[in-house]
Amino acid sequence: MNDPKFDLLVIGSGPAGQKGAIAAAKLGRRVAVIDRQEMIGGVSLHTGTIPSKTLREAILYLSGFRQRTFYGKDYRLKERVSVADLGFRVQAVLQRELQVVRAQLSRNGITTIHGAARFIDPHTLEVETTAGPIILASDYVLIACGTRAALDPAIPFDGKRIFNADQLESAADLPRRMIVVGAGVIGLEYASMLSALDIEVTIIDQRSTMLDFVDQEIINALRYHMQRQGTIFRLGEKVVSVQKDDREWVTAVLASGKQVHADCLLYAVGRQPNTDLLNLEAAGLSVDGRGRLAVNAHFQTTVPHIYAAGDVIGFPSLAASSMEQGRLAGSHMFGGNGKHIAENLPYGIYTIPEISMIGKTEQELTAAKIPYETGIAKYEELAKAQMLGDETGLLKILFDPASLKVLGVHVMGDRAAEIIHIGQAVIALRGTIEYFRDTVFNYPTMAEAYKVAALDGLNKL
Amino acid sequence: MNDPKFDLLVIGSGPAGQKGAIAAAKLGRRVAVIDRQEMIGGVSLHTGTIPSKTLREAILYLSGFRQRTFYGKDYRLKERVSVADLGFRVQAVLQRELQVVRAQLSRNGITTIHGAARFIDPHTLEVETTAGPIILASDYVLIACGTRAALDPAIPFDGKRIFNADQLESAADLPRRMIVVGAGVIGLEYASMLSALDIEVTIIDQRSTMLDFVDQEIINALRYHMQRQGTIFRLGEKVVSVQKDDREWVTAVLASGKQVHADCLLYAVGRQPNTDLLNLEAAGLSVDGRGRLAVNAHFQTTVPHIYAAGDVIGFPSLAASSMEQGRLAGSHMFGGNGKHIAENLPYGIYTIPEISMIGKTEQELTAAKIPYETGIAKYEELAKAQMLGDETGLLKILFDPASLKVLGVHVMGDRAAEIIHIGQAVIALRGTIEYFRDTVFNYPTMAEAYKVAALDGLNKL
Numbered sequence: 076m077n078d079p080k081f082d083l084l085v086i087g088s089g090p091a092g093q094k095g096a097i098a099a100a101k102l103g104r105r106v107a108v109i110d111r112q113e114m115i116g117g118v119s120l121h122t123g124t125i126p127s128k129t130l131r132e133a134i135l136y137l138s139g140f141r142q143r144t145f146y147g148k149d150y151r152l153k154e155r156v157s158v159a160d161l162g163f164r165v166q167a168v169l170q171r172e173l174q175v176v177r178a179q180l181s182r183n184g185i186t187t188i189h190g191a192a193r194f195i196d197p198h199t200l201e202v203e204t205t206a207g208p209i210i211l212a213s214d215y216v217l218i219a220c221g222t223r224a225a226l227d228p229a230i231p232f233d234g235k236r237i238f239n240a241d242q243l244e245s246a247a248d249l250p251r252r253m254i255v256v257g258a259g260v261i262g263l264e265y266a267s268m269l270s271a272l273d274i275e276v277t278i279i280d281q282r283s284t285m286l287d288f289v290d291q292e293i294i295n296a297l298r299y300h301m302q303r304q305g306t307i308f309r310l311g312e313k314v315v316s317v318q319k320d321d322r323e324w325v326t327a328v329l330a331s332g333k334q335v336h337a338d339c340l341l342y343a344v345g346r347q348p349n350t351d352l353l354n355l356e357a358a359g360l361s362v363d364g365r366g367r368l369a370v371n372a373h374f375q376t377t378v379p380h381i382y383a384a385g386d387v388i389g390f391p392s393l394a395a396s397s398m399e400q401g402r403l404a405g406s407h408m409f410g411g412n413g414k415h416i417a418e419n420l421p422y423g424i425y426t427i428p429e430i431s432m433i434g435k436t437e438q439e440l441t442a443a444k445i446p447y448e449t450g451i452a453k454y455e456e457l458a459k460a461q462m463l464g465d466e467t468g469l470l471k472i473l474f475d476p477a478s479l480k481v482l483g484v485h486v487m488g489d490r491a492a493e494i495i496h497i498g499q500a501v502i503a504l505r506g507t508i509e510y511f512r513d514t515v516f517n518y519p520t521m522a523e524a525y526k527v528a529a530l531d532g533l534n535k536l
Numbered sequence: 537m538n539d540p541k542f543d544l545l546v547i548g549s550g551p552a553g554q555k556g557a558i559a560a561a562k563l564g565r566r567v568a569v570i571d572r573q574e575m576i577g578g579v580s581l582h583t584g585t586i587p588s589k590t591l592r593e594a595i596l597y598l599s600g601f602r603q604r605t606f607y608g609k610d611y612r613l614k615e616r617v618s619v620a621d622l623g624f625r626v627q628a629v630l631q632r633e634l635q636v637v638r639a640q641l642s643r644n645g646i647t648t649i650h651g652a653a654r655f656i657d658p659h660t661l662e663v664e665t666t667a668g669p670i671i672l673a674s675d676y677v678l679i680a681c682g683t684r685a686a687l688d689p690a691i692p693f694d695g696k697r698i699f700n701a702d703q704l705e706s707a708a709d710l711p712r713r714m715i716v717v718g719a720g721v722i723g724l725e726y727a728s729m730l731s732a733l734d735i736e737v738t739i740i741d742q743r744s745t746m747l748d749f750v751d752q753e754i755i756n757a758l759r760y761h762m763q764r765q766g767t768i769f770r771l772g773e774k775v776v777s778v779q780k781d782d783r784e785w786v787t788a789v790l791a792s793g794k795q796v797h798a799d800c801l802l803y804a805v806g807r808q809p810n811t812d813l814l815n816l817e818a819a820g821l822s823v824d825g826r827g828r829l830a831v832n833a834h835f836q837t838t839v840p841h842i843y844a845a846g847d848v849i850g851f852p853s854l855a856a857s858s859m860e861q862g863r864l865a866g867s868h869m870f871g872g873n874g875k876h877i878a879e880n881l882p883y884g885i886y887t888i889p890e891i892s893m894i895g896k897t898e899q900e901l902t903a904a905k906i907p908y909e910t911g912i913a914k915y916e917e918l919a920k921a922q923m924l925g926d927e928t929g930l931l932k933i934l935f936d937p938a939s940l941k942v943l944g945v946h947v948m949g950d951r952a953a954e955i956i957h958i959g960q961a962v963i964a965l966r967g968t969i970e971y972f973r974d975t976v977f978n979y980p981t982m983a984e985a986y987k988v989a990a991l992d993g994l995n996k997l
Contacts, residue, residue: 090979101995125919128980132923136603145628152613167606168922175917395979423978431978456636458586461629462593492978493951496958496986503975504965514964517884517892517953518551518856519589525957534562 081105083408084200084213086192086353089117090394091385091401092219093176098405099215100183107211108180109202112189116176118221118386122241124394125172126165127261128425131268133164138271140427141489144464156272158246165244194357197378215408218368218376218383219401220353222392225345230317236325236339237317240265243341250274250338254327256314257343258285260424265341267301267427276306277335279327283311289424290436290485292471297426297487300467304427309335317342348387365389374404382408396420419502423492428468431495434483434502435473448476450508450532452524454488459519465489470524472498472508472532479507490521497522508532542568544869545661545674547653547814550578551855552846552862553680554637559866560676561644568672569641570663573650577637579682579847583702585855586633587626588722592729592886594625599732601888602950605925617733619707626705655818658839676869679829679837679844680862681814683853686806691778697786697800698778701726704802711735711799715788717775718804719746721885726802728762728888737767738796740788744772750885751897751946753932758887758948761928765888770796778803809848826850835865843869857881882960884953889929892956895944895963896934909937911969911993913985915949920980926950931985933959933969933993940968951982958983969993 082104085092092108093116100106110117119125135141137160139152153160180187188211190204200211224239226232234242240261251274255266258280266276286294298308313330317340320326327335348366355361359378362368368376368383376383384400386392406412424430440447454460454468468488474481484498501510511529516522543565546553554577557567571578580586596602598621600613614621641648649672651665661672685700687693695703701722712735716727719741727737747755759769774791778801781787788796809827816822820839823829829837829844837844845861847853867873885891901908915921915929929949935942945959962971972990977983 124979128919129923142597145625164606168919171922172919175919393979395976395984398979399976420976421978423981458589458629458633458636461632462590490951490954493954493981493983494957496955496975496977496981496983497961499975500958500961500967500971501965503971504962504967506961506965510961510964514957514960515856515860515881516957517882518585518854518859520884520954520957522954522957523856 081107081186081211081213083107083215083217083405084109084192084211085217085219086110086200087117087219087221087385088115088176088180088187089119089219089221089385089397091397091404092117092217093179093401094398095217095219095382095384095401095405096185097179097183098402098411099409100185102406102409102411104409107186107188107213109188109190109192109200109211111191115187116173118223118241119394119397120169120172120176122244125169126244127264129165129168130161131264131425131427133161134268134271135427137161140271141464144466151273156249158249162244191352193352193354197358197381214380216358216381217401217404218350218353218381218387219385219397220349220387222346222348222386224342225347227342227344230342231319232342233319236319236323237342238339239342246339252337253277254279254325254335254337254340255343256280256327256340258282258308258310259343260286262341262343263297263301263426264424265343266306267304270301270304270306271427273305275337277309277337278306279309279312279314279329279335281311281313285310286424288422288436289430289432290471290483291438293430293432293469293485293487296467296469297428297430300428301426309333346386346392350387373407374400375407391420391422393422395423419499421492421495421499423495425492428465428488429491430487431491432483432485433495433499434481436483436485437473440473440482445482446476447473447482448532448535449473450528450530450535452527452531454521454524456527457519457521457523459521459523460488462519463489468521470494470528472511472525472528474508474532476536479509481506481508486524488521494522494524497525542566542647542672542674544568544676544678544866545570545653545672546678546680547661548578548680548682548846549576549637549641549648550580550680550682550846550858552858552865553578553678554640554862555859556678556680556843556845556862556866557646558640558644559863559872560870561646563867563870563872565870567645568647568649568674570649570651570653570661570672572652576648577634579684579702580855580858581630581633581637583705586630587705588725589886590626590629591622592725592888594622595729595732596888598622601732602925605927612734617710619710623705652813654813654815658819658842675841677819677842678862678865679811679814679842679848680846680858681810681848683807683809683847685803686808688803688805690776691803692780693803694780697780697784698803699800700803707800713798714738715740715786715796715798715801716804717741717788717801719743719769719771720804721747723802723804724758724887725885726804727767728765731762731765731767732888734766736798738770738798739767740770740773740775740790740796742772742774746771747885749883749897750891750893751932751944752899754891754893754930754946754948757928757930758889758891761889762887770794807847807853811848834868835861836868852881852883854883856884880960880963882953882956884956886953889926889949890952891948892952893944893946894956894960895942897944897946898934901934901943906943907937908934908943909993909996910934911989911991911996913988913992915982915985917988918980918982918984920982920984921949923980924950931955931989933972933986933989935969935993937997940970942967942969947985949982955983955985958986
């Protein structure tokens with residue numbers, strides 16, 4: 076490749092990079108995606124969304140978790156689930172999804188270049204490939220370089236007993252006891268999965284509350300169910316040091332003087348953008364104190380032909396929103412009709428039970444002095460939930476008691492992340508809660524919860 | 537009870553009867569529901585929707601059906617699933633759901649009267665209870681008496697080897713080979729469940745096509761997958777007689793001269809309304825040639841204070857629509873604000889794979905000369921489908937290429953009956969296919985198929 080000229084160079088092949096490249100390619104542009112060979116698909120594919128959500132489905136099946144409703148709480152499909160059992164499932168899906176990513180790129184005529192990229196000047200990148208460095212020039216650049224787990228120097232990571240989330244695949248055995256530091260989305264997702272495998276989990280976080288953007292009734296319920304499952308919460312407690320002793324124990328020492336012992340520890344606090352590897356100064360770019368790039372509503376950085384999308388620009392750092400950001404960036408560059416990103420972003424949190432939400436929470440509405448009424452459906456009243464063995468879920472609709480406009484929907488339970496999109500459509504298309512009352516839902520489904528909740532809510536008026 | 541006077545008497549406690557009674561009770565009326573003690577909840581609860589859909593979930597789990605994607609097509613969770621394994625699950629859900637029905641009726645102050653009802657005059661019913669007959673009077677009556685399996689005199693039903701759908705619970709063993717007569721919804725649902733248990737199924741129907749109201753591409757795919765699973769289709773073949781021989785064989789003799797042998801036979805053709813038991817003449821009512829009652833848009837019969845809802849009025853005879861009919865009837869009687877039944881009714885067919893649809897089919901649009909374009913998502917491209925092991929599903933959006941209005945959505949695959957409601961909301965609230973392109977969906981979910989299909993469809997323009 077001798078100084079080829081591209082319309083767009085994309086740094087990173089995760090969800091944002093893929094969709095940005097495809098959007099530009101569909102508009103007829105010459106596009107290359109640059110990523111290290113072993114990282115095609117990004118963190119999402121290799122150590123993030125795909126492996127963790129595959130692991131979750133495998134654990135739900137292999138543990139027989141939902142079947143315990145029928146066969147008793149001691150039911151286990153497989154008495155001893157092994158790392159090999161789980162790794163097999165993860166690899167099967169990961170390899171298949173890798174094919175999907177490669178096929179999508181190649182079907183759209185996108186060049187894939189394996190290596191690490193750095194800026195030479197605002198329009199030129201040098202890529203360190205196995206065959207040596209190559210120089211690429213381009214009209215536009217999309218930075219979708221993603222993040223890596225932050226390495227706190229106080230934590231003696233070894234990838235064997237003390238892990239960050241990117242190292243978990245190297246675990247050799249399932250522990251009996253585990254410490255999870257960080258009660259954010261990643262920490263809670265792993266904690267609830269591990270707990271379903273009968274691992275005793277202690278979650279430690281220095282904040283005294285968890286997931287403040289989620290409805291508090293849902294968070295309380297999540298905490299209740301995780302505690303019933305055996306998880307111990309140490310919130311408002313700071314980890315001051317982590318020690319390994321020679322008896323194979325890992326000990327977290329807390330500021331309060333407590334010591335928590337376990338076989339291993341997952342450190343799930345903070346992720347650091349890979350912007351430090353890109354020689355951004357050569358492009359005229361600088362990052363904020365946490366290594367992130369600032370962008371405008373079109374995902375342009377301060378250098379207008381350089382865009383950024385995905386985890387590198389910060390919140391919400393979810394695969395779904397990163398894809399949309401990438402697509403909009405790739406479309407905006409070349410005059411496609413990408414609209415601004417949807418305001419009503421759903422959140423899906425793959426704890427056990429699963430959580431999903433759209434719109435406002437009760438605490439947000441209260442703070443904003445917006446009156447609201449609630450309609451609630453308990454999963455235990457749904458025939459489908461009984462069939463699937465989920466007796467603990469709930470769906471809550473928040474609505475304006477005057478206009479009946481739907482203000483938010485909050486769901487905890489099986490299929491929450493699927494059925495939230497029904498509420499999302501009604502909010503986006505300005506329906507009222509009466510829509511749910513007047514609509515016929517398939518029976519039996521979890522979606523029926525909307526109708527039950529709407530009738531409950533309207534009966535309160 | 538000495539000639540008590542009610543505002544509403546409801547004949548039948550199935551989905552239509554329950555919701556009709558509750559709607560009237562919520563408006564402050566005095567309501568009684570009449571049904572035989574062993575039939576509280578109706579056919580839906582005892583031999584219809586609830587047991588069959590519970591059976592399906594139990595079979596999907598116990599057979600390890602979806603896990604075969606990971607562990608190979610010979611994988612079975614349990615080598616020999618027994619009738620007891622399945623019956624246990626069905627009873628657990630059925631008893632729980634029975635409690636839910638009873639609690640809902642009692643919470644709303646509705647009187648439940650056990651016995652068989654018949655009209656004395658248009659405002660008076662006699663109920664044959666175990667304590668003798670009682671007479672009840674009422675301003676309004678809702679007939680939600682449901683149906684029973686039709687008994688074709690040519691078929692020697694014995695409830696042991698030759699069943700109708702209401703008799704299946706009495707089966708003692710799982711057969712190795714089974715004949716299913718009738719390729720309607722009930723026949724296909726049972727056939728695909730039995731097939732997942734490695735039972736060799738032959739489906740016979742005198743019509744040469746199946747489920748004509750469903751999109752033909754979906755039906756073709758269903759048939760393909762059922763055939764791959766080992767099911768034999770004999771369509772356009774009429775059963776002229778069914779014989780049992782002394783070697784424990786059941787034989788169906790077809791008009792074409794073929795003989796089909798099996799261990800047992802399920803006759804899933806036709807259901808007959810229970811109107812013949814109600815002495816309708818005393819109320820001034822008559823039925824059509826198939827025993828059904830005709831109603832107007834408010835579910836009033838020709839005698840305006842007598843309403844009818846549910847299977848007794850015919851198509852679509854689905855639990856979900858019956859509930860809505862009952863609710864609207866109970867609301868209309870007493871001036872509640874029940875709107876007319878939603879025009880866009882979803883259909884959920886719980887075959888394996890599951891099918892669901894909303895709006896128009898390709899064949900309907902073609903017949904009406906309405907131009908359309910299609911957008912398709914294959915489940916194999918969805919990360920969530922890979923995680924769940926469903927590689928065969930698809931979602932198809934039909935839309936107007938000029939206005940971009942969504943005309944129909946057709947889904948085959950896991951969670952089809954849940955995610956169809958997203959398309960239903962967009963159609964009802966007059967969104968276009970661009971809604972799906974511009975919306976962020978949780979990742980990974982099956983719902984993401986909408987976005988993939990929308991991008992596919994819009995790229996064709």
